Amino acid sequence: MKDGIKKWMQLPRDVMVGHGVIYDIKDVCKDLKLGKDPLIVTGRNTKKIAGDIVRDSLNDCGYNASISISQEASLSEVEKIKKEAIEAGSSYLLGVGSGKSIDVAKLAATEIDVPFLSVPTAASHDGIVSSRASIRHNGKTSSIEANAPMAVIADTEIISNAPYRLLAAGCADIISNYTAVKDWELAHRLRNESFSEYASALSLMTAKILIESADSIKFDIENSVRVVVKALVSSGVAMSIAGSSRPASGSEHMFSHALDMIAPKPALHGEQCGVGTIMMMYLQGGDWRRIKDSLAIIGAPTTAEELGIEDKYILEALLVAHKIRPERYTILGTGLTPEAAENIARITKVIS
Secondary structure, rough: OOOOOOOOHHHHHHHHEEOOOHHHHHHHHHOOOOOOOOOEEEHHHHHHHHHHHHHHHHHOOOOEHHHHHEOEEEEEHHHHHHHHHHHHHHOOEEEEEHHHHHHHHHHHHOOOOOOOEEEEEEOHHHHHHOOEEEEEOOOEEEEEEOOOOOOEEEEEEHHHOHHHHHHHHHHHHHHHHHHHHHHHHHHHHHHOOOOHHHHHHHHHHHHHHHHHHHHHHHOOOOOHHHHHHHHHHHHHHOOOOOOOHHHHHHHHHHHHHHHHOOOOOOOOOOHHHHHHHHHHHHHHHOHHHHHHHHHHOOOOOOOOOOOOHHHHHHHHHHHHHHHOOOOOOOOOOOOHHHHHHHHHHHHOOOOO
16 A cells, blocks of 8 residues: 555444344444434345344334335435435435345445445345445446445344355355455556555455365354354455455456356356356466365355356356456456467366
8 A cells, every 4th residue: 555545444333243133233223323213225035034123123112214125236226215215314224135235225325425234134245344335237237336334233043044055155255355366466566556465464364264164164054154254244344444345356256247247147246256266366376276176165156057157158258357347457457368268267167
């Protein structure tokens, strides 16, 4: 990081992780002195799982909490939530869900300048604590800068009941920090991009913990959820310290976003990032086999077939990934040749 450059770091003030902590949300809101009129943004399924619990818990203590159902993480949904929050005079927003509801609530709260609290029902990616929101518009998913949550309330009991696939995807998203940091270091050396030793170290430590804990991440074990959630929180904090998504988003994320645009039926974000990490680590000259083995142990996809995506879309995504965020320099540089893309995918056995 260059001397004299000012950084604004937004970090969660309260982080609660544990069994049954969703019932303590009233204490968090009281501690933060946020007011009595929150708007809960949640999905149809997550409303039954956690949204109703949050509303009832707050209203039983004299709050006037209301619920809005969010259908998708899109700009139109953000506008809808903003309108509802303004009309209701909501003093803050709570995003209750597996990702989409949290992203919508996060961006809506940022744009109407009210606090935001994150209540994840799954640990599928680091968006539960980051200062970025993944929003879809005109057929394209963009990572938009937003305020980090003022608090994160992660109930491990609820999250452990979510499909294991989501937890495995969250692990893959964290492991992708390895290649993201390597890309960041490369941009620092070749383009003199601002670099934070502390943020990069935190990001790498988080990924290392997941790699070393791979064989202990199991289905329906609440301690596994605790490990993954804490790692996701650390990854989000690293981004807040850096003032960008650099510590956790590089060429592997660009590959994933390219797949979102190209593949008829994309896989989960974290799953795609994990497969991208295997190939990008090969390009970076790192131990891609260890990445692949760790993902396989956890139960995350390591091939196009396991993603449910045809080989041709993997290759096409590799060819256009560098265009996703052209201002962000990565190991992809100005792009791969078709021969290089196929070589990478075949050597790593992402495609057969």
